Amino acid sequence: MKEWPERSRPPTSAAWNVTMVAAAVATALCCALKLWSDVTMFADQESWLPLGLLIAVPVVVWFVLIAVGRVRYAGRWRLGLLVPLCVVATVVLAGFSVPGRIGWLLTRSEMERAAAECDTLQSERSDGSYRSRTVGVYDFHHVESGPGGECEFFLSTHYPGVRSGFLYLPNGAAPVSDLDHEYVRLGGSWYYFKA
Known part of the structure; x- marks a missing residue:
């Protein structure tokens, strides 16, 4: 795969942006579901596995988009931060029993x-x-x-x-x-x- 110099890279495409936002929204929904289960169960350890499997789909999509964005587009990193921020915030909040x-x-x-x-x-x-x-x-x-x-x-x-x-x-x-x-x-x- 040929990597383009940063100056000649085009900005991210609309399709890339829409797919990245969709992956971020799907991740945020899975994270919200985990946090809500902790609100209603205090510490629902049983939800980690099914939600982990469910969240794997948007995270894999996100990972592919990041790889494509790294090679193809300039300025791709800002939108790509949404998914890891959702996941890290959920792990930290659940880990400290905040919900x-x-x-x-x-x-x-x-x-x-x-x-x-x-x-x-x-x-x-x-x-x-x-x-x-x-x-x-x-x-x-x-x-x-x-x-x-x-x-x-x-x-x-x-x-x-x-x-x-x-x-x-x-x-x-x-x-x-x-x-x-x-x-x-x-x-x-x-x-x-x-x-």
């Missing part, structure tokens, strides 16, 4: 009220099945109360494969993470857990 913390802040007052009514929210039916509950941005498979005022809210997604949710411990000692259970302190008597 999960935002979801928690949006729902905390409703969760406080739900924890106060935990006994009435406990959702096991007489036939042994569960009744789901929605509190704020979260959908719960079921809610369980404990003898000391504890309340566990089990998130619906991936249930029963991944058991995660929120734990309210008003009088108990802070839970300790181990190999089977991870706890993240959310402030006050609240914890996010993943088993």
Whole structure:
């Protein structure tokens, strides 16, 4: 492939620009989907693989466009920054649980009220099945109360494969993470857990 000197390179074509914007928009949508899943699940680790596979298509298109732009066009780098910026921002935000913390802040007052009514929210039916509950941005498979005022809210997604949710411990000692259970302190008597 012949590389043209920078002065004689034409500006990027309209087709290249449109395809680059389409790749950036598709990447941004995949990243937004990941961030939203973290808002509604606090830390949805299960979405990394399917969204990673989905995002591979626009990233491959982006990579091909960057290669073509490097060889063929002048001034191609600015528009090409959109895709890596989306991906890096998503990884950093998800890595520091920023979307999960935002979801928690949006729902905390409703969760406080739900924890106060935990006994009435406990959702096991007489036939042994569960009744789901929605509190704020979260959908719960079921809610369980404990003898000391504890309340566990089990998130619906991936249930029963991944058991995660929120734990309210008003009088108990802070839970300790181990190999089977991870706890993240959310402030006050609240914890996010993943088993």
